[in-house]
Structure formats: structure tokens, C-alpha cells
Amino acid sequence: MSERPYVSKVDRRTALIWLGAVGAAAAGDPARAGVVVQAAGAAGVQVLGYGTDPNLVHPVIPWPRTLTKDQLQACAHFCDFILPSEGPTPSASALGVPDFIDEWVSAPYPEQVRDRPLLLEGLASLDKAAWQIGASSFTGAAAAQRDSILAGLPKTSPGFFLRFRGLVVGAYYTTREGFKDIGYVGNVARLSDPGPSPEVKAHLERELKKLGL
Amino acid sequence: MAKTEPYDVIIVGSGAGGGMSAYHLTKSGMKVLMLEAGRHYDPLTETAMFNIPAEAPLRGVGTPDKPFGFYDATVDGGWQVPNEPYTVAEGSEFLWWRPRMLGGRTNHWGRISLRFGPYDFKPYSRDGLGYDWPITYDELAPWYDKVEKLIGVTGRAQGLENTPDSPEGCLLPPPPPRAFETFLSRGFESMGIPVAAMHGAVLTQPLNGRAQCIFATPCGRGCSIRANFQSTTVLLPPAMATGNLTIRTDALVYQVDLDSAGKAEGVTFVDRKTGEHHTVKARAVVLAAGSGETARILLNSKSPLFPDGIGNGSGKVGRYLMDSVGANAAGQFPALENLPPTNDDGMGVEHVYVPWWGYQKQAHKEMDFPRGYHIEMGGGRSMPSMGLARIIGDDMTSVGPALRNKLRGRFGSVVGFAGRGEMIPNEDCYCELDPTVKDKWGIPVLRFHWKWSEHETRQAAHMVKTFLEVIDRLGGRAAPGIETDGAKAISKGGEIIHEVGTARMGASDKDSVVDGYGQSWAVKNLFITDGAVLVSSPDKNPTLSILALSWRSSDHLAELARKGEL
Numbered sequence: 128m129s130e131r132p133y134v135s136k137v138d139r140r141t142a143l144i145w146l147g148a149v150g151a152a153a154a155g156d157p158a159r160a161g162v163v164v165q166a167a168g169a170a171g172v173q174v175l176g177y178g179t180d181p182n183l184v185h186p187v188i189p190w191p192r193t194l195t196k197d198q199l200q201a202c203a204h205f206c207d208f209i210l211p212s213e214g215p216t217p218s219a220s221a222l223g224v225p226d227f228i229d230e231w232v233s234a235p236y237p238e239q240v241r242d243r244p245l246l247l248e249g250l251a252s253l254d255k256a257a258w259q260i261g262a263s264s265f266t267g268a269a270a271a272q273r274d275s276i277l278a279g280l281p282k283t284s285p286g287f288f289l290r291f292r293g294l295v296v297g298a299y300y301t302t303r304e305g306f307k308d309i310g311y312v313g314n315v316a317r318l319s320d321p322g323p324s325p326e327v328k329a330h331l332e333r334e335l336k337k338l339g340l
Numbered sequence: 341m342a343k344t345e346p347y348d349v350i351i352v353g354s355g356a357g358g359g360m361s362a363y364h365l366t367k368s369g370m371k372v373l374m375l376e377a378g379r380h381y382d383p384l385t386e387t388a389m390f391n392i393p394a395e396a397p398l399r400g401v402g403t404p405d406k407p408f409g410f411y412d413a414t415v416d417g418g419w420q421v422p423n424e425p426y427t428v429a430e431g432s433e434f435l436w437w438r439p440r441m442l443g444g445r446t447n448h449w450g451r452i453s454l455r456f457g458p459y460d461f462k463p464y465s466r467d468g469l470g471y472d473w474p475i476t477y478d479e480l481a482p483w484y485d486k487v488e489k490l491i492g493v494t495g496r497a498q499g500l501e502n503t504p505d506s507p508e509g510c511l512l513p514p515p516p517p518r519a520f521e522t523f524l525s526r527g528f529e530s531m532g533i534p535v536a537a538m539h540g541a542v543l544t545q546p547l548n549g550r551a552q553c554i555f556a557t558p559c560g561r562g563c564s565i566r567a568n569f570q571s572t573t574v575l576l577p578p579a580m581a582t583g584n585l586t587i588r589t590d591a592l593v594y595q596v597d598l599d600s601a602g603k604a605e606g607v608t609f610v611d612r613k614t615g616e617h618h619t620v621k622a623r624a625v626v627l628a629a630g631s632g633e634t635a636r637i638l639l640n641s642k643s644p645l646f647p648d649g650i651g652n653g654s655g656k657v658g659r660y661l662m663d664s665v666g667a668n669a670a671g672q673f674p675a676l677e678n679l680p681p682t683n684d685d686g687m688g689v690e691h692v693y694v695p696w697w698g699y700q701k702q703a704h705k706e707m708d709f710p711r712g713y714h715i716e717m718g719g720g721r722s723m724p725s726m727g728l729a730r731i732i733g734d735d736m737t738s739v740g741p742a743l744r745n746k747l748r749g750r751f752g753s754v755v756g757f758a759g760r761g762e763m764i765p766n767e768d769c770y771c772e773l774d775p776t777v778k779d780k781w782g783i784p785v786l787r788f789h790w791k792w793s794e795h796e797t798r799q800a801a802h803m804v805k806t807f808l809e810v811i812d813r814l815g816g817r818a819a820p821g822i823e824t825d826g827a828k829a830i831s832k833g834g835e836i837i838h839e840v841g842t843a844r845m846g847a848s849d850k851d852s853v854v855d856g857y858g859q860s861w862a863v864k865n866l867f868i869t870d871g872a873v874l875v876s877s878p879d880k881n882p883t884l885s886i887l888a889l890s891w892r893s894s895d896h897l898a899e900l901a902r903k904g905e906l
Contacts, residue, residue: 179406227399236398
């Protein structure tokens, strides 16, 4: 990621939906919205999911985003540390993955509610690590300092690292750009299914021969 | 709706059983009212065919609102339905999947369409366990033929034991195996286990005015071009076209009403939207609400004549509840890494499967469990999902180019195995009315009891052992955490969503609820055409058999009506 701040990649429609939800739930204050979500299911405002009968063709996300600007910037750095651009292949932040992390940690469902403290505390630990090496905050640190902190995560916070990486990988490769990068060539209407190409069959036969089959 | 009352027939439910009954009865000239508890549903406009995960909330992962993922066809239902609880007895585990939509679970089902075999209808005669059906395979075979020709099922004759081949002209050509399916076939065949072309309810050729498959998009989302089987795209449109079908949705039927002579005169339902209760009348009633809901209606239909519910004189309603045995494993195969990009979408169903291969060994008592299972395999270079990082689950550090390269190399190299096996009905698995809990409208709900026997847990252990052996033979690495203890590996009751057998058919009213045509012993103009009538639950997925049985029952009903014998 460049040193320019991350700018949300959400489209206008989604942004408006989120904005409306934030307004209703927390008077437009992302920090307060975060508290509200944490309190969901206990006391406080109930943050609703999309229900059992959402519009499947034109989906909407009804819950407010809750990351602060600083947390979103930290996510963007981490996302691009995991999947930076590679030639023409875009970086994670270029595909809006930080927004997805925001969507994930803000969601009201059990899996996401479970993930939230792990991810938020993980992001907070980045600031602590930055402070220990003399920077004011993680996002305020120099690029080399940030990379050094992130590179240490598999040892210092393996749970946070693996969960964050899993979300980034999932979010990245479920986009059209991700499909292209990983070599998924389906989701196109065809007149017939010819099966694997001769090249694929030859590859398989070579491998099966190695296995004695 | 009131215009044509009384109807000739009221059908409760619109899935495989109800849809097929409606198809046949309306084409037989009968005026039919179909009552569906769920909402109206139109697959042509509501199916997210080509949407990708990035367009869905949370990239489409399953949530309590949409347990099988955001794009799964099931709407307005799931493992829990608001306002409509069910209970599970202490010490039991049971899950009950209830769609609340027109077409029921035919909208999202797996489309695996295997005929039951001759042994499956006479299991008691073969090994002394379970119960025989009052009908034989040969009696049902012509109805399987008709169903396959109507809905479209792939497959080919392979001459395997108790795995019936269809007559010429019934099946559509199966698609070629995907690369990983060919690879796995070689592994199974090296173990002496045959692999067969899948019988899937997907059109590989145009049929009866429906377009063929476009070999893209998951069938579980439903199909807006009508290329796979859904009651809503294949059965209900032609039934509506007769002019003889009226459909009312959001109508939760809870009681069959009887006249003074003890015959069914209609049903009573609550409108889920308004809370109003309505009674409608007909000359005959067909229950096809799904095995659980059908039993609930029978049990709630209490009268002086039937104080414990209709047809429950011998206490058999709700009994002999079965589900398929399930166990899973996954393996990562280095031999499948770095395959050249290939389009593995195919038809939405597996292109091959492993039919049960141990009939002779079991006949000679060489296995420690009596009934078989088949194996379904999922994998290949399918559309990436949020779970993609699991393919690098053993990599604790990679980022950047190393991470990308590993993901690209391993994409499509993980295969999941699922066993689906026969359960033998037992006295510990049943449903009954909960003595205290009621739904939002005051109607008593079901309470489920469940206990697998060693027949099933040993079978589950064998499934896992087989998966691990084929993974090993093919140089794969088993995913961590695979449970080899059958009692722990086995699925929960109801989890496979093949619950059947709560109002079984039989040879007499002493040990069954309906006769071999699904006709109630107790109330002659009451028929059951869903999975409730099944006497056994072979490994073969039940929907095709429910369709065949429903068609046969409906034909019998129409014939009796013609003769004035209802």
C-alpha cells in the first residue's frame, strides 16, 4: 500500500445503507456504534442482521460499520502486508478488503461477534508494538517499522495473524480479480461441459503414474 | 379461493410429495387446493444465479439467518423458524430443517436422485433387521421410470448390485467426470470399490420444454432457467396450466377435519400473516407437509373417534423416524496441485459417486455393521469462498508472493468426502406432541427423541476409515481433526435433512399408518405422499423415491375417485 491514506471502496448504494443504519443506531458516531454492537445481544441497541428472507439478487447490508478511521487505516496496512499488489494484480486494499474487515467485525452474527474482540485487540496490539519502538501509533509509524511489527505477528499473536489472514484471503479471492489471480475460470454459461482438457488429463495421468495407479 | 369450494382434493405442502400430487391430480381433471405454510416463491426472479460472494453480505458465509450461505435458495426458514419452535427431549440431539416457501426444500436440495434397490424394500427379509415394505421394487419401478422422464435425471446403466439401472430412454447423459473426480475414481477402483456416474436431477439435454443446464452456478441456489428439478419450476407450472390448481401460501395447516362418518372433509389452517384461522373443505385430503409436519398434523387432529390423533390407534404416528447416517472427512492432494486452469463448474451435482459396494460381505456377515452407505465427493476448482484459507491451513507464516503462490498452487487440491448411509428404524427415534410448548398460534409443537444404534455408529466409523484409506492411497494428507470414533463422527439426527418415516406404510393397520398406496387405514379419503410413509431409509437420498411414491399414490387416489370409492 502506498503512503496515501486508505479510502473506502464501498459503492454509493452500500454507503448510504450503512450511513442510514449508523444514524439510526448511534447518531453517526462510529465509536459509539462500536459500543452499541459490542452490547448487541445484551443490553443496548439491538443490531439486526439481514433476516431469514433477504433479497438475494440485490443484497443489502443493514448493519453499521464500526471501525474508527485509525483502525481502518491499520487494517489497510495489514491487508496489503498480506496481499500486496504484484504487477498488474491488485493489492487487497485496492479491492476494498479493509472495508470488508469492517463489515465483518461489525456484523451481529455469532461467528463475527466472536471474532470481534480478537481482531480489535489485535489491532490495538499493533499500536502498543509501535509505541514500544518509539512511534506514536501503528498508522503513524514508518513503513519499515510497520512491516517489522507485522512480520513478528506469527510469533507474537498467531491467533490474530491467522484469523486476519484468513479473512483477507477469503475476501480477496471471492472477487472477480481474485478469481483471475487464482485461476478460477467458471461462472460462465456454456452450451456443453466438455470435461477436462487433454492438458489437464495428461497432468493427472503423470501424477497417477507416480502414485502407481 | 371460495369460488370452487368444495375442492376435489386439498394438498398440504408443495415440495416433492405435494408438488407431484398436484401435478398428477390436476392433470387427472381434479380441482385441487394446495396449502403451503411458507410464502410464495418465484425461482425465475429470485434466484441469484451469477452473483459472486463479493456481492453478498459477509461474502455469502452461512449465518443463523441463512445457514447454508446467503445465496442458498431457502428463504424464510432454516434450522429455526421464528414463532414456530420445536423441542428435543433431554439426552437427544435432533435438528429440523424447515423451509417456509413454495416448493419447500426442492428449491435447495442436492439433486442426487438414486433409485432405492430391490433389497431396500425387503430389508427385514434379507437380514432380520428393520421392517419390510408392503411393496416391492418392481411395483415402484414403473413410477421411477415416469419420474425420471418427467423431471430429467442423469446417469447410465452400470449393472451394480442393488443399484438399479433405468430402462433405455429414462436417463439423460451424465456429464464427463471433473479432473478430481477421475483422480479419486482411480483411487477407489484400486481398492476394489466401483465408482458410478451420478444420477442428478439436472438437464444435460433439453427436456419437456425446459432448457438444458448451462454448466455454471450452484444448483443449491435454485435455477432461474428451470434446468434442474424444483417443484416450483417443474411440477407446479404445468399443474397451474390445467386451470385446476389453486395455491394458497402462508397457510399453516394444523388439523384434518372429519365429518360425522369419520371421513376427512377438509382441513383447518392458520394464516401466518394475519393469524386468522380458516377451514376449507374437499372430498379428499393429501398430507405432504414433510415427515415432521405431517406427523404433527395427524397428532393434532384429535376427535372422539381418534383421541390420540388420526391413524394413531396403534401408536405408530411419529414413530420410526429416520435420517441418513452422515460422516465427513477432507484431504489435500499434492497430485492435484498446479493443474492447468480448468472449468470445474459442471452441473451443480457431483458427476460421479461411490455406490455401496459391500452387499456380499454383509450378506456373509463379514462386516460389523449391517447396512450400506454411498460416498459423495466435493472439490475441484470451484468458485472460491470465504473458507479458501483452509487450503493452506498448515501454513502459519506466509504472506505476500509466497502466500499467493501457495494459494494458486493448491487451489482445487482439497476434496471433501461425505458418507450417506442407511439407518435402521429403532424404538428410540420418534416425534410426539410436546405436552406444554405451543407455537405462536397456540398449536402444540413436536418434541423429538433420537438415539443412534451401533448399526449406524459402526457404519460411520467405516465411512471415515474408507475416506482415510483413499486419501492415503492417493498420496493425500487428511485434514486435521478427523474423528475416527463412529459415535463422535456421526451426524446429529435430522442434520442430513432426510428425515422420513413418521407415518409409515405397511401391510396392516396394526403396524402402520397407511397402506402401500399411502392411503390412511383409518380415514379412507386421507392420503400421505411425503417421506413420512417410508418404511426404511436406504443410503439413497429419498427425494426421487418420494416423487415416485407420490405419483403412484396420487394415481390410486384419482382411480378411486373415478370409481366413486373414496
